[in-house]
Amino acid sequence: MAAPAKTAAPKTAAPKKAAAPAAKKAPAKAAATNTGKGAGTNAAVDIQPILNQQNHAPAPTQRYGTVSQRLPIGLDEQTRQSSVTMLNQLLADTITLRDMYKKHHWQVVGPTFYQLHLLFDKHYEEQAVLVDAIAERIQILGGVAVAMAHDVAELSSIPRVPRDREEAPVQVSRLLDAHQRLLKNCHDYADKADERGDDGTNDLIVSQLIRTNEMQVWFVSEHVVDSPLIQAE
Numbered sequence: 001m002a003a004p005a006k007t008a009a010p011k012t013a014a015p016k017k018a019a020a021p022a023a024k025k026a027p028a029k030a031a032a033t034n035t036g037k038g039a040g041t042n043a044a045v046d047i048q049p050i051l052n053q054q055n056h057a058p059a060p061t062q063r064y065g066t067v068s069q070r071l072p073i074g075l076d077e078q079t080r081q082s083s084v085t086m087l088n089q090l091l092a093d094t095i096t097l098r099d100m101y102k103k104h105h106w107q108v109v110g111p112t113f114y115q116l117h118l119l120f121d122k123h124y125e126e127q128a129v130l131v132d133a134i135a136e137r138i139q140i141l142g143g144v145a146v147a148m149a150h151d152v153a154e155l156s157s158i159p160r161v162p163r164d165r166e167e168a169p170v171q172v173s174r175l176l177d178a179h180q181r182l183l184k185n186c187h188d189y190a191d192k193a194d195e196r197g198d199d200g201t202n203d204l205i206v207s208q209l210i211r212t213n214e215m216q217v218w219f220v221s222e223h224v225v226d227s228p229l230i231q232a233e
């Protein structure tokens with residue numbers, strides 16, 4: 001108990017000793033930083049405001065389709081808005097393609113069942129990674145990522161897939177068509193992101209989306225065959 005008493009005394013005593021010289025300097029210091037009412041009257045307080053702060057916090061609910069400038073990533077609002085619009089289109093189409101793969105993984109039948117069952121699920125997992133990368137890029141840009149199935153269905157450019165179970169060649173055909181639609185948009189959007197200087201979005205589209213989708217097209221295309229694998233007698 002003795003130790004705190006010893007250290008407490010100098011702390012409280014210090015302002016009294018320094019009071020006389022500090023009183024001469026403090027008004028000038030305070031006047032430079034405090035222009036409000038009562039400036040210079042609180043000279044002993046050495047707390048200064050942090051200057052140049054601005055409140056960019058988003059509203060409690062951020063509307064879909066808007067972008068905030070909350071994150072300092074060196075991109076202007078028009079560029080962010082443009083990229084977010086493009087990325088939400090790619091997101092809706094990628095979510096749709098991802099779910100097509102799972103549907104076909106479950107429903108595939110026939111002599112190539114095992115291969116396609118595994119391949120479709122592998123591609124589903126890879127598309128799920130892309131979905132997350134696109135959605136998080138949208139949030140980084142200050143936008144709002146489309147997420148729910150009903151919103152995705154409205155936005156997607158991929159034709160609606162029927163609930164019915166379709167034959168493997170039809171599944172393959174649908175997947176290749178969806179990939180091609182998505183890839184055409186990717187090439188267009190990558191150019192636009194590059195023109196605006198949004199290198200991160202350009203890189204995401206080229207390095208992840210285009211590369212992954214092209215690879216998947218290759219693997220799925222090899223299952224397009226003219227002749228049946230089994231000839232029934």
Ligand SMILES: [Fe+2]
Binds near residue numbers: 105121
């Ligand atoms: Fe499964």
